[in-house]
Amino acid sequence: MTGAIGVSALRVSLGGAPVLLGIDLTVEPGEWVTVIGPNGAGKSTLLRAVGGLLPHTGEVRLHGTPVGQLRRREMARLVATVPQTPTVPPGMAVLDYVLLGRTPYIKPLGRESERDLTAVDEVLARLDLTGLAARELETLSGGERQRAFLARALAQGATVLLLDEPTSALDIGHQQEVLDLVDELRADRRLTVLATMHDLSLAGEYADRMVLLARGAVVAAGSPRDVLTEDLLSAHFGGRGRGVAGEHGPLIVPVRAPRRR
Amino acid sequence: MTALMPKSREQRPRPARLTAGWLAAGVGAVAVAAVLGLAIGPVALNPLAVAAEVLNLLPGVSIHSGLTPQEAAIVTQLRLPRVALGLLVGSMLALAGGCYQGVFRNPLADPYLLGVAAGAGLGATAAVALGVATGIEGGARASGLVPAFAFAGALLGVFLAYGLGAAGAKVRTPTTLLLAGVAVVAFLTAIQTYILQRNLETIREVYTFILGSLATSGWSEVRLALPYAAVAAVVVLAHRRELDVFSVGDEEAASLGLHPQRSRLLLLIAASLGTAAAVAVSGLIGFVGIIVPHMIRLIAGTSYRLILPLSMFFGGAFLVLSDLLARTILPPTEVPIGVVTAFLGAPFFVLVLRSAKRVGL
Numbered sequence: 001m002t003g004a005i006g007v008s009a010l011r012v013s014l015g016g017a018p019v020l021l022g023i024d025l026t027v028e029p030g031e032w033v034t035v036i037g038p039n040g041a042g043k044s045t046l047l048r049a050v051g052g053l054l055p056h057t058g059e060v061r062l063h064g065t066p067v068g069q070l071r072r073r074e075m076a077r078l079v080a081t082v083p084q085t086p087t088v089p090p091g092m093a094v095l096d097y098v099l100l101g102r103t104p105y106i107k108p109l110g111r112e113s114e115r116d117l118t119a120v121d122e123v124l125a126r127l128d129l130t131g132l133a134a135r136e137l138e139t140l141s142g143g144e145r146q147r148a149f150l151a152r153a154l155a156q157g158a159t160v161l162l163l164d165e166p167t168s169a170l171d172i173g174h175q176q177e178v179l180d181l182v183d184e185l186r187a188d189r190r191l192t193v194l195a196t197m198h199d200l201s202l203a204g205e206y207a208d209r210m211v212l213l214a215r216g217a218v219v220a221a222g223s224p225r226d227v228l229t230e231d232l233l234s235a236h237f238g239g240r241g242r243g244v245a246g247e248h249g250p251l252i253v254p255v256r257a258p259r260r261r
Numbered sequence: 262m263t264a265l266m267p268k269s270r271e272q273r274p275r276p277a278r279l280t281a282g283w284l285a286a287g288v289g290a291v292a293v294a295a296v297l298g299l300a301i302g303p304v305a306l307n308p309l310a311v312a313a314e315v316l317n318l319l320p321g322v323s324i325h326s327g328l329t330p331q332e333a334a335i336v337t338q339l340r341l342p343r344v345a346l347g348l349l350v351g352s353m354l355a356l357a358g359g360c361y362q363g364v365f366r367n368p369l370a371d372p373y374l375l376g377v378a379a380g381a382g383l384g385a386t387a388a389v390a391l392g393v394a395t396g397i398e399g400g401a402r403a404s405g406l407v408p409a410f411a412f413a414g415a416l417l418g419v420f421l422a423y424g425l426g427a428a429g430a431k432v433r434t435p436t437t438l439l440l441a442g443v444a445v446v447a448f449l450t451a452i453q454t455y456i457l458q459r460n461l462e463t464i465r466e467v468y469t470f471i472l473g474s475l476a477t478s479g480w481s482e483v484r485l486a487l488p489y490a491a492v493a494a495v496v497v498l499a500h501r502r503e504l505d506v507f508s509v510g511d512e513e514a515a516s517l518g519l520h521p522q523r524s525r526l527l528l529l530i531a532a533s534l535g536t537a538a539a540v541a542v543s544g545l546i547g548f549v550g551i552i553v554p555h556m557i558r559l560i561a562g563t564s565y566r567l568i569l570p571l572s573m574f575f576g577g578a579f580l581v582l583s584d585l586l587a588r589t590i591l592p593p594t595e596v597p598i599g600v601v602t603a604f605l606g607a608p609f610f611v612l613v614l615r616s617a618k619r620v621g622l
Contacts, residue, residue: 048512051516052516053512053515053516072515072518072519072520073518075518076516076517076518077518080516081513081516083512083513083516086509086513087508087509087510087513089505089508089509089563090563091558091562091563092505092508092563092564093274093277095274095276096276096277096505096564099276100505100506100509100517101517103506103517103518103519104517104518106502109499109500110502111278111502111566112276117276133274134274156517
């Protein structure tokens with residue numbers, strides 16, 4: 001088990017209930033893997049466990065090192081997380097919010113150095129947020145806010161990016177803008193991306209590989225063409241969908257039940 | 262998406278931090294409040310002469326203040342310890358309040374939240390009852406029993422809240438700690454009420470403690486509270502950046518490399534220790550710990566890097582000015598200082614609240 005992320009026999013229980021039942025997964029450096037699955041399948045739990053935020057059995061390795069052997073600050077330099085619904089601190093300026101991402105580099109009881117400020121300046125410029133640096137986070141639009149969340153994660157300087165439903169609150173234009181940006185950053189900075197997504201078509205468009213999770217177990221893994229099949233989706237999502245050939249993989253179109261006469 | 266070239270640092274917005282301007286404002290507020298507190302009283306003194314007399318106390322400084330020996334004694338022996346204690350207690354209550362609000366992410370948190378006040382009240386009541394029962398000359402407050410018992414009671418209250426806050430759950434969350442605090446307050450208050458009912462002659466002295474006062478303050482009270490207040494201030498101020506990180510919640514703070522539970526425990530112990538020391542020497546002075554940090558928040562922004570140090574400066578100045586009013590508004594009697602803090606603070610706070618562009622609570 002090598003790779004940027006290596007997960008082996010991962011089991012997680014929440015409140016005494018088993019949520020992940022033995023997951024094996026490897027994500028190579030620079031690869032984008034998207035986890036899909038119905039609600040309650042354990043997608044977010046998998047990301048939180050990889051981020052070292054949940055007690056677990058089995059093994060999670062980051063660049064070969066078991067997360068249990070890493071200190072919190074070391075972990076935060078290796079892996080950055082954008083949660084599904086990040087907390088928006090009231091009254092906090094975008095600059096101060098993105099600076100929070102430098103926490104793992106600031107000595108306990110210390111404050112930001114010029115190096116930290118420069119790193120944040122670069123991230124803000126890269127994400128076209130420089131003009132919004134003094135604005136309060138809560139006054140930004142949904143798309144701008146998502147870029148600010150991403151900026152804080154990038155400021156951590158980690159090579160592994162965990163994105164939990166990064167586009168769930170965005171319209172189609174902003175969804176594509178954010179995912180294009182992640183893809184550019186992945187290429188620029190050789191980031192490894194592990195994401196969860198509900199929009200199967202978008203997931204298939206951007207991911208190198210996909211993992212279908214159902215009831216806490218991996219039921220399918222491979223290229224978007226291998227995973228986004230009508231049979232698999234029908235079996236595990238319980239919905240009706242039709243695969244339409246797209247440029248990078250199938251696009252999933254929901255189909256309603258026959259109309260009652 | 263355009264990648265803009267970063268401008269020079271000077272052209273960019275600066276991160277929230279204590280600037281020289283804010284520092285000067287804080288020091289200025291403390292200086293003005295201290296000089297007024299020293300100059301105004303039954304014997305009115307020239308503020309400039311008072312300032313010179315105080316500077317004269319500094320090693321290596323020799324200025325002729327122009328005050329008579331009696332006036333100099335009024336400044337240095339009567340009013341200075343009271344002003345010093347006011348600065349100490351006010352700054353500690355405001356700092357602890359700001360710290361609690363950050364740790365609990367709750368704008369209604371105040372320094373008495375986790376049983377400090379109830380424990381101190383019980384300790385003071387027990388001391389007064391003991392003083393009356395054993396016939397201590399001059400009363401329990403003058404004998405030093407009240408501050409000692411109040412301090413012990415305040416610590417007891419906090420440690421009970423911490424202990425219960427983890428029971429039934431493996432970790433202490435803000436919610437379990439708050440609930441434990443509610444239970445401890447109810448329990449300790451019940452015991453205090455029982456002791457009061459059994460010793461009705463103690464009610465007046467206990468009531469004085471509960472309303473808070475700096476009337477009996479001297480250098481001994483300053484010496485008692487100062488070491489705890491200093492430790493509390495150093496620990497809390499050193500963690501002011503972490504309190505900003507806490508504003509995104511425990512899990513995100515952990516993903517940024519912090520240990521939220523460990524830091525929270527350390528901060529609450531430090532803030533409670535400072536509060537216990539303040540309560541032990543001045544009684545229960547309300548309003549300072551909740552209003553001062555909010556005023557700073559409304560005026561200077563929501564970063565704890567600004568809120569905590571500025572709360573110390575303005576909390577100290579606010580309490581000294583409140584005490585000045587408390588002892589001069591209805592001479593020769595003193596109005597309870599808690600009444601003045603609420604009377605002064607509430608309208609001013611509403612004014613700031615209504616005129617502020619942002620609340621950030």
